[in-house]
Amino acid sequence: MSDDLVRGLEPPYYTVVFTSHLEGDAPGYAETADRMDELVKEVPGFLGQESARVPGGLGITVGYFRDEEAIAVWQRNLEHQAAQRRGRQEWYRRYSIHVAKVERSYDFERE
């Protein structure tokens, strides 16, 4: 899981919000998720990712991409496609994906 937050960037850029509930213990899921976290970094135009999951509950992963082409490259990745198939067959009870174009952003850091 990515434990850092992604700072606002110069718009426009894209965000992909992926929210999911896992089915039970979902054996093998964590390893594959870690592998995807590494693999997505190789996509040209990938800008960063944030993840959080309530133990036994909702998980949210937010990915940031420079443009639609970067999202398409990630979607066409064969190892990613295999992981998605396995996810639907074995790990996910439900998920929703919202693809959105970022128009503005704000950052705060305590002094």
Add this chain to the structure above:
Amino acid sequence: MSDDLVRGLEPPYYTVVFTSHLEGDAPGYAETADRMDELVKEVPGFLGQESARVPGGLGITVGYFRDEEAIAVWQRNLEHQAAQRRGRQEWYRRYSIHVAKVERSYDFERE
């Protein structure tokens, strides 16, 4: 915290991705966050919200709104503004906000 995921809706609609790190135990934060979760539901054009936080780590809240006006109404809410001020003074170490227009969405549910 909202423990359910928000299904894809008819685009366009807006998403506000709020990611944060808390400062230490952040006393009083949970109560105020719960109150905000209730208050935002009164905003016309509010479509739903998802939240997850890694214990002691990153928290992600994703809000969905019909249009910019709905986001503006929520930002103008005085109780929300007071909570934001207190958040910057007492609770948050860092946060980032990305405001984005949703262009498409996908849903999966296991049969």
